[in-house]
Amino acid sequence: GNSVTQMEGPVTLSEEAFLTINCTYTATGYPSLFWYVQYPGEGLQLLLKATKADDKGSNKGFEATYRKETTSFHLEKGSVQVSDSAVYFCALINTGTASKLTFGTGTRLQVTL
């Protein structure tokens, strides 16, 4: 079956630090990959996506590259801000699974001044 593994949190960084949140997946075929963000007290928002190997998704300074050879989709940002503090979820949809999103366990990011 499909599964997504994320690094355990919380991740605590100072403002302007470099961020990496690791994500690896297990799936047959060619899944589409996503990062969702959940700000405190809110629902999930799509942050970025990549639908095929070597695609790079990017949004709001965040980037992730779909690496089929390592089955990874690590999230990076060059300089985090306090406002980036949230829980980040890596997720995939596999073909033939009727749009069923499979999520990782989420990684809490806390950015301090």
Place this chain on the structure above:
Amino acid sequence: DTAVSQTPKYLVTQMGNDKSIKCEQNLGHDTMYWYKQDSKKFLKIMFSYNNKELIINETVPNRFSPKSPDKAHLNLHINSLELGDSAVYFCASSPHRAGSYNEQFFGPGTRLTVL
């Protein structure tokens, strides 16, 4: 202006009670979903409806019954509530275009607490 809305936002109830959570989307989407987020933030799909037809039904106790009166609404009814049902329940919707990924838009969540 709210795209996907849920009511109530918070629900506190006693074990054994029956309760419902409502979801409405004004995006014109054909597909709607219910997800459960447990205390450790783990998110798992429960159900999905496409044009009022059930298309995803994960391993969920049959005390949970989704109902879709029209494609803009997907309600979740829970019978005989148990302590383990305490969680945040998220509704989502997406368009339905065959052969491609359809972005899912999430509601703000309903925090259910069973005492």
